[in-house]
Amino acid sequence: METYSKKIGSIKFGILSPEQIRSTSQTRIVTPDTYDEDGYPIEGGLMDLHLGVVNPGLRCKTCGGRMGTCPGHLGHIELVRPVVHVSYAKIIYNLLRSTCKDCNKILLSDEKVEGLETKRDIVRKAKNRSKCPHCGEKQSKIKLDRPTNFYENDQRILPSEIRERIEKIPDEVLRQFNIDPEYARPEWAILSVLPVPPANSRPSITLQSGARSEDDLTHKLVDILRINQRLRDNLSAGAPQLIIEDLWDLLQYHVSTYFDNEISGIPPARHRSGRPLKTLKQRLKGKEGRFRYNLSGKRVNFSARTVITPDPQISINEVGVPETIAEELTTPIPITSWNIDNLKKYIKREKPPKAEYVKKPDGRRKKVTPETKEAILEEIEPGYLLERQLEDGDVIVFNRQPSLHRISMMAHKVKVLPGKTLRLNPCVCPPYNADFDGDEMNLHLPQTEEAKAEALNLMLVQDQIITPRYGRPIIYGNQDFVSAGYEVTKEGTTFKKTIAKKMLAAADIYKLPEPDAGDEYSGKLLFSQVLPDDLNLGYKATIHEEGVNEDADGTVVIEDGLLKQGVIDKESFQGKLMDRIFRKYGADRAREFLNKATKLVITGLMEKGFTVSFKDIELPEETEEEINNKIEEGKEKVDELIGKYEEEELKRIPGKTRKETLEARIMSELGKIRTESGELAKNSMEEGNYMLTMSRVGARGSILNITQMSALLGQQAVRGGRILRGYKDRSLPHFKKGDMGVESRGFVKSSLKDGLNSTEFFFHSMGGREGLVDKGIRTAKSGYMQRRLIHALQDINLKQDKTVRDAKNRIVQFKYGEDGVDPMKCIGYKPIDYKEVTE
Amino acid sequence: MRGYNLVDSEIILKHKLVPEHEILSEKEKKKVLKEHNATEEQMPRIRKDDPVAKAIGAEKGDLLRIKRNSITAGESTYYRIVV
Numbered sequence: 001m002e003t004y005s006k007k008i009g010s011i012k013f014g015i016l017s018p019e020q021i022r023s024t025s026q027t028r029i030v031t032p033d034t035y036d037e038d039g040y041p042i043e044g045g046l047m048d049l050h051l052g053v054v055n056p057g058l059r060c061k062t063c064g065g066r067m068g069t070c071p072g073h074l075g076h077i078e079l080v081r082p083v084v085h086v087s088y089a090k091i092i093y094n095l096l097r098s099t100c101k102d103c104n105k106i107l108l109s110d111e112k113v114e115g116l117e118t119k120r121d122i123v124r125k126a127k128n129r130s131k132c133p134h135c136g137e138k139q140s141k142i143k144l145d146r147p148t149n150f151y152e153n154d155q156r157i158l159p160s161e162i163r164e165r166i167e168k169i170p171d172e173v174l175r176q177f178n179i180d181p182e183y184a185r186p187e188w189a190i191l192s193v194l195p196v197p198p199a200n201s202r203p204s205i206t207l208q209s210g211a212r213s214e215d216d217l218t219h220k221l222v223d224i225l226r227i228n229q230r231l232r233d234n235l236s237a238g239a240p241q242l243i244i245e246d247l248w249d250l251l252q253y254h255v256s257t258y259f260d261n262e263i264s265g266i267p268p269a270r271h272r273s274g275r276p277l278k279t280l281k282q283r284l285k286g287k288e289g290r291f292r293y294n295l296s297g298k299r300v301n302f303s304a305r306t307v308i309t310p311d312p313q314i315s316i317n318e319v320g321v322p323e324t325i326a327e328e329l330t331t332p333i334p335i336t337s338w339n340i341d342n343l344k345k346y347i348k349r350e351k352p353p354k355a356e357y358v359k360k361p362d363g364r365r366k367k368v369t370p371e372t373k374e375a376i377l378e379e380i381e382p383g384y385l386l387e388r389q390l391e392d393g394d395v396i397v398f399n400r401q402p403s404l405h406r407i408s409m410m411a412h413k414v415k416v417l418p419g420k421t422l423r424l425n426p427c428v429c430p431p432y433n434a435d436f437d438g439d440e441m442n443l444h445l446p447q448t449e450e451a452k453a454e455a456l457n458l459m460l461v462q463d464q465i466i467t468p469r470y471g472r473p474i475i476y477g478n479q480d481f482v483s484a485g486y487e488v489t490k491e492g493t494t495f496k497k498t499i500a501k502k503m504l505a506a507a508d509i510y511k512l513p514e515p516d517a518g519d520e521y522s523g524k525l526l527f528s529q530v531l532p533d534d535l536n537l538g539y540k541a542t543i544h545e546e547g548v549n550e551d552a553d554g555t556v557v558i559e560d561g562l563l564k565q566g567v568i569d570k571e572s573f574q575g576k577l578m579d580r581i582f583r584k585y586g587a588d589r590a591r592e593f594l595n596k597a598t599k600l601v602i603t604g605l606m607e608k609g610f611t612v613s614f615k616d617i618e619l620p621e622e623t624e625e626e627i628n629n630k631i632e633e634g635k636e637k638v639d640e641l642i643g644k645y646e647e648e649e650l651k652r653i654p655g656k657t658r659k660e661t662l663e664a665r666i667m668s669e670l671g672k673i674r675t676e677s678g679e680l681a682k683n684s685m686e687e688g689n690y691m692l693t694m695s696r697v698g699a700r701g702s703i704l705n706i707t708q709m710s711a712l713l714g715q716q717a718v719r720g721g722r723i724l725r726g727y728k729d730r731s732l733p734h735f736k737k738g739d740m741g742v743e744s745r746g747f748v749k750s751s752l753k754d755g756l757n758s759t760e761f762f763f764h765s766m767g768g769r770e771g772l773v774d775k776g777i778r779t780a781k782s783g784y785m786q787r788r789l790i791h792a793l794q795d796i797n798l799k800q801d802k803t804v805r806d807a808k809n810r811i812v813q814f815k816y817g818e819d820g821v822d823p824m825k826c827i828g829y830k831p832i833d834y835k836e837v838t839e
Numbered sequence: 840m841r842g843y844n845l846v847d848s849e850i851i852l853k854h855k856l857v858p859e860h861e862i863l864s865e866k867e868k869k870k871v872l873k874e875h876n877a878t879e880e881q882m883p884r885i886r887k888d889d890p891v892a893k894a895i896g897a898e899k900g901d902l903l904r905i906k907r908n909s910i911t912a913g914e915s916t917y918y919r920i921v922v
Binding site for chain 1: 875880881909911912916
């Protein structure tokens with residue numbers, strides 16, 4: 001294919017003149033009908049064959065082309081009376097009120113015009129002049145009654161008169177208004193001829209029943225033609241002016257809504273079903289419009305999409321692809337003298353991955369079938385291209401929407417698996433923000449060697465372990481991996497030889513160390529097997545508590561690749577340890593560590609067992625008692641506060657009213673009940689409580705979650721305060737008016753374990769609903785903000801000299817981020833970890 | 840009437856949020872442009888009627904050196920050309 005490369009110098013927009021419309025038009029449209037009884041397009045109708053063909057079998061009367069080859073041609077409608085083009089009403093208005101009705105000059109002296117820079121300034125200064133400075137003519141005030149009616153001294157000016165007036169404005173004056181008269185004489189915005197778009201731009205749909213349904217634009221044009229005809233008839237019959245004007249207005253309405261059906265002030269034109277018609281402006285506008293949907297929106301081939309499910313057995317670099325998808329997707333491989341023998345195997349194969357097509361150097365494609373197989377095997381030689389099905393090890397790009405940052409798209413290596421879902425290692429969930437409650441993800445198969453190399457070298461998962469945002473791991477062991485790391489490595493955990501072998505084998509390690517706990521193996525020793533041999537590191541674990549376990553499991557000590565002390569919990573997986581391995585040993589080693597460590601610990605966890613049951617949130621009777629006392633105490637304190645408030649003894653918090661002060665004091669009192677009860681509940685729980693373990697090691701859940709399950713739910717909030725809505729002066733009819741007590745305003749003293757009473761349940765639902773609504777609004781709002789922000793920043797990039805510049809090479813920052821530091825190479829917001837250096 | 844009258848235009852230079860602005864000599868200006876491999880058009884702009892530009896009496900074509908406090912770098916240098 002021959003290609004041309006040209007740069008667009010400039011684009012000029014203008015208004016079509018009536019002459020241009022008539023000369024471009026292939027035919028004049030007069031009949032407000034489309035097809036006759038036989039389904040043949042009516043001559044002079046809206047589907048006239050001069051406008052192009054939309055029916056198979058017919059020929060275009062303009063170009064002779066058939067459906068598909070004929071590009072479509074314009075027609076025109078002669079309007080009996082001119083109408084204003086809605087979109088230009090404002091410009092017409094500005095011209096009318098800032099030019100003299102007699103001498104047609106701007107209502108400002110030449111010197112004054114000279115001093116003003118913009119068109120807006122001219123209109124602003126000129127519009128209210130009552131006398132023309134040039135000829136002295138008195139000016140009357142002109143008013144625009146939106147969208148299209150003009151009045152002068154409360155007297156209607158009809159479009160024909162408007163046109164006569166603006167026709168007289170000389171070209172020089174228009175130039176002062178920034179209008180190029182050659183391309184856009186303003187009187188052309190008063191329409192006397194209406195262009196009719198080609199038939200194929202408003203195709204009709206034939207329903208299964210055989211009934212034909214016309215496009216919205218066609219409907220609108222029918223309306224225009226009908227009123228136009230009626231107006232013509234009435235004019236020739238010499239109807240009274242009143243009727244003529246009514247019809248004229250109706251014509252104006254139809255032409256206006258033909259251009260834009262969302263004009264404020266007039267009702268939108270509707271389809272018979274009551275649905276507003278989608279006219280010209282609506283076709284272009286917004287997310288589903290021509291620009292954003294059809295022109296900027298791109299669709300791709302060689303992609304797949306389905307539900308994702310987790311698979312901790314595959315590497316973080318891999319993605320599990322269903323066989324059905326692997327058989328459908330193909331990738332081209334250039335045939336060379338080095339790979340030809342290997343590629344022939346794909347042609348010979350009976351089972352996937354098979355060769356699908358062979359492409360000759362001249363571009364012809366041949367399908368590989370059992371019949372053509374032999375011939376193709378003979379024929380192929382270097383220079384040919386072979387398209388084969390997806391196989392293990394192919395590099396693909398994996399993506400989950402919304403693609404908010406670059407790690408929303410990463411390169412994975414294919415692993416073809418049985419099943420119907422795409423499989424993802426759960427460690428890679430954080431960058432995609434994925435979970436498995438029904439999420440779907442997209443897969444793209446690069447089609448050139450260049451694209452494959454780029455994906456592999458720049459986008460591979462293992463190279464994205466550290467996030468470019470703040471330089472900390474974003475691909476890490478989480479949830480069960482964290483619980484498992486803790487359970488396996490905590491002090492006193494040992495494994496029998498058989499199990500130790502199993503765990504190491506899961507991590508692909510086949511060298512058993514010497515047992516260190518009698519004839520058993522400690523979890524710490526087993527975990528050490530996946531650490532680099534020369535690693536030395538010391539840091540505080542997530543479970544670290546001053547004075548409790550700082551000399552035991554709370555502090556991690558790794559010496560020469562041996563875990564001497566401490567547990568592997570969240571801090572190890574998501575912080576220091578992962579970080580250090582990535583930076584010191586590189587991406588390959590980090591990936592290996594993550595894969596091995598996670599597999600080792602979950603294998604160990606499966607031997608130990610880890611589960612949550614009712615027992616884990618049950619509290620001893622004494623604790624229940626204590627919590628109840630806490631609640632009672634708190635309630636008394638609140639009553640005290642209310643008493644003080646009523647006796648006007650409560651001291652106001654600066655900036656708050658007395659009532660607000662009371663509410664704030666009550667809220668903090670109730671908050672205290674919850675935190676203190678939570679503390680009680682937590683302290684009553686035994687070592688080995690799975691719920692508590694998960695929260696302590698940072699696997700899942702917080703102390704608050706545990707509190708709400710086992711102790712009490714606490715105060716429910718709507719709009720940031722206690723609940724008071726629904727009825728007059730009370731939240732529900734179960735309470736007295738003006739009751740300020742805790743129960744009536746949304747305090748829930750039951751726990752999820754015990755269950756809520758009906759009023760508590762209602763308050764909880766109110767709070768829950770607010771949360772949901774807020775979340776929805778927040779995402780919608782931030783999504784739009786993001787769109788605007790990305791649009792504003794899209795061309796800004798970092799140059800070689802560390803300056804940040806825009807598309808025109810204008811400097812935005814003289815040094816990237818003012819300090820020239822790459823956040824990806826930082827360690828948690830800081831360019832250097834001083835502690836690490838001094839160690 | 841819009842806005843308000845400044846009693847003394849230079850008073851803003853004393854405000855804690857207004858960084859130090861300095862007019863560069865022609866020689867310095869050339870040096871800075873060369874250093875950053877930039878033309879005058881590519882430099883960030885400041886209007887001649889900007890309150891600070893007025894206060895220090897900057898003329899069109901002058902290059903201002905601005906010393907700002909920066910969260911990342913402590914202190915950063917920025918340049919703006921008067922238009």
